[in-house]
Ligand SMILES: [Zn+2]
């Protein structure tokens with residue numbers, strides 16, 4: 001089994017930018033300047049997929 005992977009994703013619906021979560025990496029999308037999401041703003045559940053659109057824990061949409 002692989003390690004639990006985490007991603008940072010851009011919250012903009014039309015933007016597909018994603019990077020593997022790295023606490024030292026820039027926290028903003030290089031394409032649109034939005035702050036990247038690496039955990040659910042509501043329940044703090046981690047982002048597990050580079051193309052994840054909803055929180056696995058509470059279902060909150062990540063894309064707006
Ligand atoms: Zn973006």
Ligand SMILES: [Zn+2]
Pocket residue numbers: 040041042043044045055056057058059060
């Ligand atoms: Zn959540």
